[in-house]
Amino acid sequence: MSRLLKATAIALTLAAVPAIGGAQTTDSRAPIMWTAVNVEYEGDTLTLIGPAELVQGDRRFRADRISGFNQAGDSRLEAVGNVYFVTPDQTIRGDRATYDTAGGVIVVTGDVILTQGENVMTGSRLTYNVETEAARIEGGSSGRVQGVFYPESTGN
Template identity: 65%
Template structure:
């Protein structure tokens, strides 16, 4: 069974990629500012695309990818991060090839050799789907592969 706390915290962190699409982009993590950077920026209409070492930072959460597309203050419902996607929070690190956040259904999908770590605990699979509203999560193996994990019980000091 997948540890809900691990997936919940990871997916909340992934919510960072959706922040600029929400009406009040400062609402996540207590109105903290969102900092972004990239080697190149494209602005088309009201959409900002970060290309090359793309990065979003808010508080202690950081999203890095080769490209982050669809950042939009006007209510865009889809933000994509692609190429060497890394999400780092104080408790988790998530790696994958692509992440997509859809605001209309509060769903984050991370695909491509997904590795989710929290401390010494690790879950690997091909696809992670997480609903931020219901806090439900599912990791899939994909392509005949299996979901695998290693969990280390916390020591009680006895």
């Protein structure tokens, strides 16, 4: 196997796309499909240059540029530009994202928009633990988090 193919396999193994919310059931062993306009490999870093996309089951991670690192136990993905993380239930949008695969934490920064159905929340930084489903969103340019929530219809 060529060095580039080995690097691709290593980096994309890091990228087992994180689950957002408890309803997702994608098997972390499911194949990971990726696309990019260009691919660069240097040292322990594989970079997909975009638009770049990783798809595993019903989850999608997309950005202008996605880099996978595996250095001395530090395994993470970094995404820059038009970042989207999409599941069947939620969409997270931001300018940048870092996913620490060992810790199971994804941090999205910039103009962050989180949608779930019609519900929308905005801020400047979203930290989400994929293991515990704990989330924290911090204020945007106004220093505040904003949201719009639609109560579920009870049929009355």
